[in-house]
Amino acid sequence: MSLLQVRPLVLLTGSLLVPLPSFAQGTPPAVHGVTGTMATEGTMKTVYRGLNTIVVTTIDGVEHVYHFTKDLIVHGGKSPADPLAGLEQGRTVVIHYSTEGGQQTAREIDEVGNEGLLETEGTITKIDRGKKQITVRIGSERTETFQLTDRAAAETPRDVDSQTSAGTTKVVIYYKDENGTKIVHYFKKMP
Numbered sequence: 568m569s570l571l572q573v574r575p576l577v578l579l580t581g582s583l584l585v586p587l588p589s590f591a592q593g594t595p596p597a598v599h600g601v602t603g604t605m606a607t608e609g610t611m612k613t614v615y616r617g618l619n620t621i622v623v624t625t626i627d628g629v630e631h632v633y634h635f636t637k638d639l640i641v642h643g644g645k646s647p648a649d650p651l652a653g654l655e656q657g658r659t660v661v662i663h664y665s666t667e668g669g670q671q672t673a674r675e676i677d678e679v680g681n682e683g684l685l686e687t688e689g690t691i692t693k694i695d696r697g698k699k700q701i702t703v704r705i706g707s708e709r710t711e712t713f714q715l716t717d718r719a720a721a722e723t724p725r726d727v728d729s730q731t732s733a734g735t736t737k738v739v740i741y742y743k744d745e746n747g748t749k750i751v752h753y754f755k756k757m758p
């Protein structure tokens with residue numbers, strides 16, 4: 568082999584040994600048996616508009632890469648023309664995503680705080696999947712019924728239903744007041 572043939576081979580081999588940046592690494596494999604849309608809470612890290620990709624650090628400190636399409640819905644975005652405007656680094660978000668072919672695709676992003684979702688804590692007293700409602704006891708006296716979005720109703724874990732009757736499931740609810748109705752976009756059990 569001549570020197571001119573060895574040099575490109577060495578460069579190619581060396582480039583394969585360079586570690587990829589975290590956004591270029593693959594997404595975790597799909598979980599067998601889990602289908603539909605899932606949701607997770609995290610902190611906005613980076614938006615790569617040219618790649619239609621966002622990076623979010625979840626509560627457990629793991630960076631996740633989500634792809635998005637033109638039909639992405641963003642609640643709390645600053646501009647209808649550019650829904651990603653205002654989703655700055657460090658903002659708390661809830662990502663509703665699906666996994667297809669090993670790739671996580673964001674379907675909806677909810678910004679928490681600012682002009683996005685409000686949050687409240689309470690204890691679930693009733694979930695009505697048919698009416699897409701959740702009733703929560705806030706404090707010791709007051710109960711309030713919230714409307715669930717289609718996604719929130721679908722993402723609600725089934726084990727919450729069995730625990731509801733005991734009145735011990737404490738949750739954080741993320742909602743938005745839409746024309747006088749409190750619409751829940753996401754909720755999670757508290758530890």
